[in-house]
Amino acid sequence: MAEVAEQEKVVKAPSEPLFSKKNRKLVTDPLTDNNPITIQVLGICSALAITAQLKASIVMTLAVFFVMGVGNVVISLMRNIIPSKIRIIVQLIVVASLVIIVDQVLKAYSYALSKELAVFIGLIITNCIIMGRFEAFALGNGIWKSFLDGIGNAAGYGLILIIVGFFRELLGSGTLLGFPVLGNPVEKTGLYALGYENNGFMLLSPMALIIVGILIWVQRTKNPALVED
Amino acid sequence: MARNTEGNVYTVLFAIAMVVVVGSLLAFTASYLKPTITQNMKTEKQQNILFAMGVNEATVSGDQEDAGEFVSTDKASEEFSKYITKQYYIEGSEAIEDDQAYLIDIKKEADKAKSGSYTRKLPLFVGEKDGKKFYIVPMRGVGLWDAIWGYIALNEDLQTVKGAYFDHKAETPGLGANITEAYFRDDFQGESIFAEGEFKGITVAKGNNDPTNNDKNDNEVDAIAGATITGDGVTAMIKKDLAMYLPYFNTLKK
Numbered sequence: 001m002a003e004v005a006e007q008e009k010v011v012k013a014p015s016e017p018l019f020s021k022k023n024r025k026l027v028t029d030p031l032t033d034n035n036p037i038t039i040q041v042l043g044i045c046s047a048l049a050i051t052a053q054l055k056a057s058i059v060m061t062l063a064v065f066f067v068m069g070v071g072n073v074v075i076s077l078m079r080n081i082i083p084s085k086i087r088i089i090v091q092l093i094v095v096a097s098l099v100i101i102v103d104q105v106l107k108a109y110s111y112a113l114s115k116e117l118a119v120f121i122g123l124i125i126t127n128c129i130i131m132g133r134f135e136a137f138a139l140g141n142g143i144w145k146s147f148l149d150g151i152g153n154a155a156g157y158g159l160i161l162i163i164v165g166f167f168r169e170l171l172g173s174g175t176l177l178g179f180p181v182l183g184n185p186v187e188k189t190g191l192y193a194l195g196y197e198n199n200g201f202m203l204l205s206p207m208a209l210i211i212v213g214i215l216i217w218v219q220r221t222k223n224p225a226l227v228e229d
Numbered sequence: 230m231a232r233n234t235e236g237n238v239y240t241v242l243f244a245i246a247m248v249v250v251v252g253s254l255l256a257f258t259a260s261y262l263k264p265t266i267t268q269n270m271k272t273e274k275q276q277n278i279l280f281a282m283g284v285n286e287a288t289v290s291g292d293q294e295d296a297g298e299f300v301s302t303d304k305a306s307e308e309f310s311k312y313i314t315k316q317y318y319i320e321g322s323e324a325i326e327d328d329q330a331y332l333i334d335i336k337k338e339a340d341k342a343k344s345g346s347y348t349r350k351l352p353l354f355v356g357e358k359d360g361k362k363f364y365i366v367p368m369r370g371v372g373l374w375d376a377i378w379g380y381i382a383l384n385e386d387l388q389t390v391k392g393a394y395f396d397h398k399a400e401t402p403g404l405g406a407n408i409t410e411a412y413f414r415d416d417f418q419g420e421s422i423f424a425e426g427e428f429k430g431i432t433v434a435k436g437n438n439d440p441t442n443n444d445k446n447d448n449e450v451d452a453i454a455g456a457t458i459t460g461d462g463v464t465a466m467i468k469k470d471l472a473m474y475l476p477y478f479n480t481l482k483k
Contacts, residue, residue, distance in 0.1 A: 052403025083240040090247060097251050104258050108265040111273065111302075115396075122399070173403070186440050200454045203403055 018144065026148040030156030033226065036129045037160040038216045043129040047161055047212060048205040050120060055177050057165030060120045061158030065151065067098055067124050068133065072150030074098075075138035082139070091134040092125075099124050129157055164211045172202030272302050274331055275309040281380035281394040282356040282363045284312050297411050313365075315355040319477050321348050330354070335369050336376070351473055356382065363391050366474055370466025373458040375399040377408065377466060381417070387478045389445070390431070393417040395463060405459030416442040416450035422467075424448055428475055430468035433460035 017023075036042045050056045074094050075082075082090050103121045106114035114121075124130070133153050138146040169175055174182035174191075183190015185198055201207055220226045233239060276299035279285070286295035289304055300308045309331075316330035330352040342349040354365040362385045369378040379395035395408040407413055420431050420442065429448040435457065437449045452460040 050402055052401070056402040081234060081243070083234050083243050085235070085240050086244060089244075093247060093251055097255060100255055101258055104262050104266070107269065108262040111266075111269040169403070203455045 023145065023148055026145060027152035027155065030149075030152040031159060032156075032219075033223065035156045035160065035219075036132070036153050037157060037212060038219050039226065040129075040132070042132050043127050043157050044209075044212070046123050046127050047157075047164060048208040049123065051161055051165040051168050051208050052172065052203050053178075054162065054165040054169045056120070057158075057161040059117060060123070061154070061161055063102070063117065063120055063124055064127065064130070064157060065154040066102065067095065068130055068150035068154040069147055070150075071095055071098055071130060072133060072138040072146040073143055075134045076141060076143045076146035079139050079141075087139065088131070088135070091131055094134070095125050095130055129153055160212065160215060163215065164208050167211055168202045168207060171199050172207075174198050269302075271332065272305045275305045276300055276302070277380050277394050277396070278331060278354055278365055278367075279305070279308060279312060279356075281365055281392050282312070282358060282382040283392050284308060284356070284358060288358075312356050312358055313354050314357045317353045317355070319351040319353055319474070322476065322480070324353070324477060335367055335378075339369065349473070351477075353474065353477070361385065364478075366471060368466045368470035370462050370469065372397050372400045372408075372462040373405050373456075374401070377459065377462050379408075379463075379466070381467065381471070383422070387482060388421055388423050390417045390420050390422065397459070400459050401456070403455075404453065405456040407453050407456065408459060408463060413450075413453060418442075419445045420450060421446050421448060422471060428472060430464065430471060433464045435460075 030036055033039065037044065037047055046060065050060050071094055075091060078090070099121055103114065106117065106121075133149060137149045141149070166176070169177075170181070174180060174185060180190075182196065183192045185192050234243075279300050284300060286298040286300055287293050289295075289300055289308065299305070313331075315326060316328055317324040317326055318330045318333055319325075331354065333350055333352045335352065338349045338351075341347045352367055356363045356365055363382045364385075364387060365380055365382045367378070367380050369376065371377065375398040377395065377397040377400065379393060381393045382391040383389070384391050393414050395414055397406060397408060400406040400408065417431060422428065422430055424446070432449045433452045434449040435452045437447070437451045439447075439449070440451050442450055
């Protein structure tokens with residue numbers, strides 16, 4: 001099936017350069033003015049769940065990069081043959097199969113890594129950004145554009161995830177990527193000697209929402225065009 | 230395009246084709262990778278058991294900096310047969326020696342035992358290091374989201390803990406998932422599971438206020454902030470699974 005669509009694609013291939021201004025915009029837009037989290041408010045669920053540590057945020061970002069890039073391309077390849085009545089199911093199957101294959105391959109060849117990723121792999125499927133981009137973009141656009149759109153949105157998502165993860169881990173546990181940066185809370189060294197305490201509330205999901213809220217506020221203050229009436 | 234992708238016949242055919250393609254792809258991947266995955270899991274079990282009794286990468290390399298790491302995967306099998314001198318499973322009041330006892334799936338055993346008539350096989354590993362003998366018990370319970378499990382190594386007195394190792398399937402990263410961290414499991418070292426001759430297990434307690442676990446006889450270790458339910462799961466798992474071994478331990482003590 002996929003080959004058929006590919007041949008059709010070759011015939012209709014646009015003659016614009018690979019990195020035209022329009023194509024570059026596909027990648028850069030989701031980073032700022034069309035960010036999936038702060039503007040489209042998609043993918044909030046995973047942004048709340050996994051950002052208690054910076055490392056988890058980074059790992060999740062990489063996983064979403066892969067699934068978004070490949071998934072968008074697969075959907076784009078099949079866009080002309082997918083019956084619209086069952087397109088959501090087809091999209092779900094594509095994400096789910098990709099995720100299962102990634103999970104199995106990691107388990108076989110990189111067991112230690114797969115253990116660390118265990119939770120995230122499952123969470124990728126629930127990420128609304130992925131289904132959102134399949135539905136809104138890949139179903140109506142060519143392979144290369146869809147790939148760029150996938151990468152762009154994954155980057156926009158990852159950017160917010162990493163910012164939130166950075167603050168939550170720093171203020172909640174006093175560490176970054178597991179390294180104590182503010183001293184040792186048990187032995188009271190570094191900042192803790194001055195009476196500083198970790199804010200346990202930062203580790204709980206609601207704080208992720210508050211940080212995302214602050215980011216949205218900052219972004220809209222800087223660019224009033226984004227404010228809706 | 231001439232093709233009509235809206236018709237019912239086309240939709241059904243597409244769905245069938247999709248299922249066949251995706252199904253065979255996944256089936257092929259799963260069966261092709263299964264032997265490697267099973268081997269990885271076996272190795273992991275050996276690493277976990279060794280880790281609980283204090284055999285880690287530092288034992289092999291002699292470098293204390295490696296103490297937080299498992300015995301490397303390629304050496305796990307060799308070290309396992311070196312340090313684990315005996316493997317049993319306890320069935321009723323009998324202990325039967327079986328050098329494959331570490332492969333017993335305690336989840337399946339627990340499920341079978343629910344039916345009532347089945348007597349659970351309880352795996353028990355005896356390890357020896359530096360002339361000391363340890364009894365290692367596998368445990369399995371539930372955390373907040375999904376299964377948690379671990380191994381607890383008891384000293385020869387069968388009263389105090391030599392070391393413990395915990396793992397989980399899907400606890401919250403940064404909170405419940407921290408039961409795998411050294412700062413949590415190291416608290417169990419030296420803790421007593423008895424108080425005045427009575428079995429108490431070890432409670433993961435919020436109000437313990439003893440972060441370095443100086444009081445080894447209070448049957449309590451410090452909980453992780455924000456991981457109450459996972460901590461309660463660990464408490465329940467230790468109490469329940471260790472209790473099943475007590476009758477056999479009592480015969481050993483005599």
